[in-house]
Amino acid sequence: MSIIKMPNVLMPKKNVDMEKWAVIACDQFTSQPSYWENLESLVNDVPSTYHLIFPEVYLEKENALIIDRINYNMKKYLDENILESIGECMILVDRKTPFQKRRLGLVLSIDLEAYSYNQTDKSLIRATEQTVIERIPPRVEIRKNALIELPHILLLINDKNKTIIEKLYTKKDKFEKIYDFDLNMNGGHITGYKITNCKKTIKDFEKLVSLKAIKDNCWEKDNIMQFAVGDGNHSLATAKTHWNNLKSNLSKKEIKNHPARYALVEIMNIYDEGLVFEPIHRVVFNANLDFYKGLKEICDGDYECLLYNNGESTKIMLPTNAAIAVKLVQEYIDDYIKKNPKTKVDYVHGLEDMKEVCDNHLNSYGITLPPLNKTDLFNYVVNQGSFPRKTFSMGHANEKRYYIESKMIVK
Numbered sequence: 026m027s028i029i030k031m032p033n034v035l036m037p038k039k040n041v042d043m044e045k046w047a048v049i050a051c052d053q054f055t056s057q058p059s060y061w062e063n064l065e066s067l068v069n070d071v072p073s074t075y076h077l078i079f080p081e082v083y084l085e086k087e088n089a090l091i092i093d094r095i096n097y098n099m100k101k102y103l104d105e106n107i108l109e110s111i112g113e114c115m116i117l118v119d120r121k122t123p124f125q126k127r128r129l130g131l132v133l134s135i136d137l138e139a140y141s142y143n144q145t146d147k148s149l150i151r152a153t154e155q156t157v158i159e160r161i162p163p164r165v166e167i168r169k170n171a172l173i174e175l176p177h178i179l180l181l182i183n184d185k186n187k188t189i190i191e192k193l194y195t196k197k198d199k200f201e202k203i204y205d206f207d208l209n210m211n212g213g214h215i216t217g218y219k220i221t222n223c224k225k226t227i228k229d230f231e232k233l234v235s236l237k238a239i240k241d242n243c244w245e246k247d248n249i250m251q252f253a254v255g256d257g258n259h260s261l262a263t264a265k266t267h268w269n270n271l272k273s274n275l276s277k278k279e280i281k282n283h284p285a286r287y288a289l290v291e292i293m294n295i296y297d298e299g300l301v302f303e304p305i306h307r308v309v310f311n312a313n314l315d316f317y318k319g320l321k322e323i324c325d326g327d328y329e330c331l332l333y334n335n336g337e338s339t340k341i342m343l344p345t346n347a348a349i350a351v352k353l354v355q356e357y358i359d360d361y362i363k364k365n366p367k368t369k370v371d372y373v374h375g376l377e378d379m380k381e382v383c384d385n386h387l388n389s390y391g392i393t394l395p396p397l398n399k400t401d402l403f404n405y406v407v408n409q410g411s412f413p414r415k416t417f418s419m420g421h422a423n424e425k426r427y428y429i430e431s432k433m434i435v436k
Contacts, residue, residue, distance in 0.1 A: 028139040028149055028251070029227050030287050031113040034132070035173060035431045036203065038109050041072050043206040047215070047427040048075045050177035050257070054422060055082045056308060056371045056382045064210055072107050074175055074428035079167050092167050099172045108173070108431065115220045117193050117200060118291060120299075122213040122424040128299030129190050131226075132217075132430050134287035135180065135252065142262045144410040149234065149251040150180065152258045153406050155414040164263035165270070172435050174264070175428040178257035178290040179419060182233055183242070183250075183403045189229045190294050193220065204429065211423050217430075242404065250407050255293065255419045256426065264288045285434040291426060293419075295399055304347065304394040305415040306379040309358055310369045312390050316361055320392070323357055326350065331376075333383050333391035347397035348405070352413045354392060372415045374422035 037046050045068045054060035061080045068075045076098045079091055102108045116132035140150035168174070182189065200218035207214050220226070232238065234251045244250075254261055264285075272280050280286065293300055309316060320332065326344035333339075343350040362368045373379045379391040397417040405412070419425075 027227050027231060028136040029230055030134040030136065031115060031223050032132075032134040032287065032289055032432045033113050034111050034116065034289075035108045035433070036111050036429075037072060038107060041107065043204055043429075044209050045071050045073050047206075047208055047212075047429045048073060048078070049210065049212060049423065049427055050425040051078045052081045052177070052257075052259075053374075053425050054378075056373060056386075057378070058082050060210065067209060072102065074431075077102070077173075077175055077431075078428060084163060088163065088166065092170075095167065096170050096172070103172060111203065111219065112221070115223050115226065116203070116430055117190070117197060117218040117220055119194070119197070119216040119218075120213060121215070122299075122420065123211055124421060124424060125299040125301065128293070128420075128424075129194055129297055130179070130291040130293045131190050131193065132289065132291050133223075134289055134432070137261075137265045137268045137286055137288055139251075140254075140261060140265055140288075142258065142265070147248045147250075149249070151250050151253060151406055152262070152411050153181075153253050153255065153402060154258060154412045154416055156258060156262050156411075157414060160259050161262055161266050164259065165266050168263055168267045168434075169270070172433065173431045174289055174434050175431045176257065176260070176289040176291070177426040177428065178261050178288065179255040179426055180252040180290050180292050181255045181295045181402065182230070182252060182292055183296075184233060184294045185296050187294060187296060188232070189226060190292065190297070193226065208427055212427055213424070215427065215429070242407075244407055248407055250403060252292070253295075253402060253406055255295075257290075261288060261290075284432065284436065287432075289430065289432045295402060300399065301420055302397050302399040303374060303418045303421055304396045305372050305374060305418045306376070306394060307354065307358060307392040307415075308371050308373050308379060308382050308386075309361070309390045309392070310371070310386050311367045311388050312361070312365070313388070316365075316368075316390060319361065320354075320357060320390075323353060328395045330393045330395065331391070333380055333393075334389070336384065341392075343395060345395055347395045347416055348409075348412050350395050351416045354394065355413055355415070374418050374420075378422060 118130040141148040142152040142156040328345040
């Protein structure tokens with residue numbers, strides 16, 4: 026039985042302004058509230074996914090009121106047919122970003138029974154970074170009474186020969202184009218094609234875990250991975266937790282086809298030329314000079330990084346191996362925060378954004394980190410387990426997934 030399912034996709038009705046409908050993933054620009062303030066001004070009171078999500082920059086600020094508003098808007102959009110079903114299908118996504126000419130993806134549903142964020146589980150869908158369990162409960166509160174889901178989850182496949190998504194792209198003119206528009210806030214351009222005959226595509230995904238694929242990757246038969254979580258692991262972990270809570274009260278028949286069992290995701294090929302892994306930088310707030318001195322003492326490596334403070338950059342040397350470098354720096358930051366409870370850390374994409382955040386916060390330090398070689402990802406996760414948290418980013422912040430498609434998660 027395949028772990029892939031054709032979702033019944035919900036899209037906004039034809040007269041909705043798509044440039045205002047689609048907004049970036051809620052976990053971006055968490056230290057830059059001005060981004061979200063400008064976005065709110067842009068979408069105003071028109072139909073937009075902005076009114077259906079909880080930007081994490083506002084998390085822990087009147088959570089209950091915001092969640093109630095989200096649930097109200099979901100029901101309103103469904104009742105007023107602002108959201109309409111386009112039937113069971115997959116969506117081929119062609120994205121142009123400010124940094125890449127083309128990046129391809131395929132929107133479909135995956136079975137949450139095949140996913141685990143526990144490092145010791147050898148599931149077909151695995152987290153690529155450590156999951157912070159404490160981050161899940163507030164997100165479950167958002168999801169537990171929601172009618173629909175809007176995903177920013179990106180899963181990766183290990184398709185070196187480009188046999189699935191890229192081949193579909195060569196046939197794109199045969200598919201119905203369902204959207205084609207510029208993304209707001211400097212997000213680039215996006216085009217979507219509806220695919221209704223997906224049997225061969227599902228079989229092609231199964232070939233990625235065939236005996237030949239296992240042999241080619243030198244994997245053990247009891248330790249294979251079909252999908253790796255590239256972005257949105259905590260969102261997927263939230264969906265899994267919600268499903269586990271829900272299914273305890275369902276019959277076997279209800280469990281089999283319940284819409285909350287399946288999560289809407291976008292699949293990308295790790296070998297897509299438009300997919301570039303970027304490092305995720307750290308910004309440490311309310312830190313003293315001893316933070317700088319202690320970090321300098323542990324820095325040891327061949328890769329040149331930067332420590333940014335008060336408008337000035339200092340060179341620091343870290344290990345070239347991204348996993349080792351991130352572990353070294355993150356453990357130092359975590360230990361410092363334990364001893365200095367007023368100190369906090371955030372994770373920022375892009376050097377200039379990191380500098381901007383630091384410049385807007387006194388007593389803050391920005392730390393750049395080495396990039397991860399993306400082709401090492403699958404074998405590392407299969408053989409070593411998850412990377413340290415926030416080791417890599419799939420592109421820059423404004424390249425993250427925009428909310429467009431959705432699906433029901435209640436009957």
